[in-house]
Amino acid sequence: MLNIRMLTRVVAAIQLFLTVPAQADWLQFRGTNGNGSSSEQSLPVEWDAATGKGIAWTADLPGRGPASPIVVGNRVIVTCSSGYRQDRLHILCFDADKGGKLWERQFWATGRTITHASSANAAPTPASDGRFIYAFFSSNDLICLNLEGELQWLRGLAHDFPKAGNDIGMSSSPVVIDDTVVVQAENQGDSFAAGMDTSDGATRWRVERQKAANWSSPLALRTPQGLSTVVMKSGDGITAYASRSGQVLWMIKAAAGGIPSLIGDGSHLYAPVDGLLALQLTAQDPVRRWTANDVQPGSASPTVHNGRLYCITRAGIVNCLDLDQGDRKWQLRLSQSGKKSSAFWASPVAAGDKLYCINQDGVAFVVRLSETGEIAAANEFGEGIQATPALAHQALFVRSDRHLWKVASP
Amino acid sequence: MPAPTASLARVSILIFATFTPTLFVNRPLSADAIDDALQQLTEAGTSAGAASKIQSNWKKLAAASPQNIERILGSIRADRPLAANWIRSAAETIVDRARREGKFPRHDLERFYLNQQNPPRARRMAYELLVQEDPTLSASWLPNALQDTSLEMRRDAVAVVLQAAQNALQTEEQQNESAHTASTKLFEQALLSARDLDQVKLAADELRKLGKTVELVKHFGFLTQWQLAGPFDNRERKGFTEIIAPETDPRVWQMATTIDESISYTGVDGEVHWTPHETTDEMGVVDLNTAISQRKEVTAFARTVFDSPQAAAAQLRMTSLNANKTWVNGQLVMAHEVYHAGSELDQYVVPIQLRKGANVILVKLCQNEQTEEWAVDWKFQLRLCDDLGGPLPKAD
The missing domain is CATH 1.20.58 (Methane Monooxygenase Hydroxylase; Chain G, domain 1)
Structure with a gap:
């Protein structure tokens, strides 16, 4: 006889099967692989938010946030923070096809909520393993919901580490690997990184980190030898941790503090340091392959796509580097004629022969990639944008402090 | 089929049809069961570790009838922020379901909101749920909310x-x-x-x-009359943890409004004395770069006395881009070793207990070695207020 426990297991197995991440998902900051690269085809080149041209749908958002949208199956998840004190936390789920709001959950922040006026409590991008959503905020609130919006567990990490915080705002996005959700909360107070069990939020491990402000996100990867690893960078170096235990696998000294995050392509890591540093992953310590000191990434993180690395400098110049040697292939200034260059906070993302770069004024440059780069279009959103777009469903999902857009070819 | 067997089958079907749903549909929770689930959630560990127990109580609550919404919202406590989020989420789930089923508990939520004794955040939640249903409510309720506890x-x-x-x-x-x-x-x-x-x-x-x-100083309750002593050493940022003479000087904690200016300590430039300083900044900013000198890697102290007409609970609110410690009547009430990492009014808030009469407040403010132009500030604002940010009465 099928007892309740067996039935539960069967249902869970079916749910798991149904919710295994599809290739089209965009599950975390800079995509499922964390490298800003997508296999999507037929992404749009031209659109205009003001006229609605190329905009499949627009949804209003109840709060601010540099956090990127993520896409899990047919769901687009966005986090926001609102209120005079930015202490209201929102997690919203939209239908990817039609744009309707499927659900919204709200929480109260339990940690520090002060940020620079240009940022918000909802700065870290949520992450998903395809079954659950892990939403993290500058206030160090970590909330796990299922895809129907039901609360599974929550952690107020500021409760355990009350001095953890940075009043410019924290922005490091969590990653999920091997049933562990990993956060990097580096600051001048209680500075740490921790791995939490995805099933109940219990702390699997916690390590102290350099006591200094850091806005970069960890990178989850499986080494060529199959080790599940989380790599973090800060002012004193780059450290790799075993994802389930927090054991230090290797560490190298490098001045790698600041804002842009690490990126990888499976066999190599690329670190914004004083320029860019390429590390080859091995069974032991990584091997330095090349450095490119003449390329200084700005606030946006680099992207690796089809054998090339793309990064945007503070001056708004996109650089294309060859991954083998670090040679610069081309440069391109991202500006509209007659207009001053603007800063880029959103990281570039790429699919096929297109690179999408959105500046803080809400101008989305579409760069056609070939032996050189050329601006194929400069599309206006008409609102400031700091969030990296998500690429899925043959569309870009872009959010501002007020709106979420689905940009798709008709 | 023989008649008795058919009857038996019909009876069996009837019994099955009658009782089976009760095996799968949640029975309405009793008030005691709800209270028990709320208690378990409220007392639940603030960290993870008891997640399955918390989840199970959350599920019970989330399945409760909307008639229980007042009881559930009423259990949201400011001093249990994590439990408050669990309970809030359960309440949201209940109301969402009630909406879909046409059972939105409007009257219960109205009654809950209008009772000022209920927890402020939970009242605000009730208000928002109601206004989503009927946006006209805000026009009738907001005029009465100027003194609201939320x-x-x-x-x-x-x-x-x-x-x-x-x-x-x-x-x-x-x-x-x-x-x-x-x-x-x-x-x-x-x-x-x-x-x-x-x-x-x-x-x-x-x-x-x-x-x-x-007078914004009065509106916010900034403290403007100080005595300052400094600069002391803060090379290698050691001044924050090192105990410097004024911290252990019993004369600092005497209730006199001012401390004898002849008292001296050894500072980085020689003798240091307590000197009076009154800020005229309308937001109560005490600028040590002006009042002492524009220096790097130094520490200074600021002392004041607040005369309270009664013993009272209060909040001490500090704003500073510099590492700081604050003592009230000899007791350390806050310490933040953070330099130049963002700031806004009321950056650090701590509850304190004032005694009737003189209350001595001592601030230690450390400047670090950073030379960037955004790392020049060496200043603070400090105010005493009630828990809503209103000024405290002073003794005549």
Whole structure:
């Protein structure tokens, strides 16, 4: 006889099967692989938010946030923070096809909520393993919901580490690997990184980190030898941790503090340091392959796509580097004629022969990639944008402090 | 089929049809069961570790009837922030379901909101749920929320009055009415209730344009009369943890309003004395670069006395880009070793207990070695207020 426990297991197995991440998902900051690269085809080149041209749908958002949208199956998840004190936390789920709001959950922040006026409590991008959503905020609130919006567990990490915080705002996005959700909360107070069990939020491990402000996100990867690893960078170096235990696998000294995050392509890591540093992953310590000191990434993180690395400098110049040697292939200034260059906070993302770069004024440059780069279009959103777009469903999902857009070819 | 067997089958089906649903559908939770689940959630460990127990109680609550919404919202406590989020989420789930089923508990939520004794955040939640159903409610309720215990309600109420004041001002200007009686009254009303800096400044700016005097120092309760001692050493940022002479000087904690200026300590440049300093900044900023000297890698102390007419609970609110420690009546109440990492008003808030009469407050403020132009500031603001940010009464 099928007892309740067996039935539960069967249902869970079916749910798991149904919710295994599809290739089209965009599950975390800079995509499922964390490298800003997508296999999507037929992404749009031209659109205009003001006229609605190329905009499949627009949804209003109840709060601010540099956090990127993520896409899990047919769901687009966005986090926001609102209120005079930015202490209201929102997690919203939209239908990817039609744009309707499927659900919204709200929480109260339990940690520090002060940020620079240009940022918000909802700065870290949520992450998903395809079954659950892990939403993290500058206030160090970590909330796990299922895809129907039901609360599974929550952690107020500021409760355990009350001095953890940075009043410019924290922005490091969590990653999920091997049933562990990993956060990097580096600051001048209680500075740490921790791995939490995805099933109940219990702390699997916690390590102290350099006591200094850091806005970069960890990178989850499986080494060529199959080790599940989380790599973090800060002012004193780059450290790799075993994802389930927090054991230090290797560490190298490098001045790698600041804002842009690490990126990888499976066999190599690329670190914004004083320029860019390429590390080859091995069974032991990584091997330095090349450095490119003449390329200084700005606030946006680099992207690796089809054998090339793309990064945007503070001056708004996109650089294309060859991954083998670090040679610069081309440069391109991202500006509209007659207009001053603007800063880029959103990281570039790429699919096929297109690179999408959105500046803080809400101008989305579409760069056609070939032996050189050329601006194929400069599309206006008409609102400031700091969030990296998500690429899925043959569309870009872009959010501002007020709106979420689905940009798709008709 | 023989008749008895058919009857038996029919009876079996009837029994099955009657009782089977009860095996799968949640029975309504009793009040005791709800209280028990709430208690378990409220007492649940603030960290993870008891997640399955918490989840199970959350599921019980989330399945409760909307008739229990007052009981559930009423258990949201400010001193249990994690439990508050669990309970909030359960309440949200209940109301979502009730909406879909056409059972939105409007009257229960109204009763809950209108009772000022209920927890402020939970009342605000009830208000928002109600306004989603009936947006006209805000127009009838906000005028009564100027003194609300919920800062969010109060903010919305002040916004309404500020808008009315702006409208009145516009009308007065169109009619060349120079007295501006109506707009002045409304701006004053808004200022009296406002607790958020943007609203306070807006009302204050408009009142000043209308020729009125506004004292923001009094509105916020900034402490402006200090005695300063410094600079002491903070090379390698050691001054924050090192115990420096004024911290252990018993004369600092005597209740006298001022401390003898002849008392001396050894500072980085030789002898250091307590010198009086009154800030005239309208937001109570004590600028040590001006009052002592613009230096790097130094520490200084600021001492003041607050005369309270009664023993009272209060909040001490500190704002500073520099590493700081604050003592009240000899007891360390806050310590933040953070330099130049963002700031805004009321950056650090701590509850304190004031005694009747003189209360000695000592601040230690450390400047670090950073030389960037954004790392020059060496200053602080400190205020004492109630838990909504209003000023405390002072003894005559």
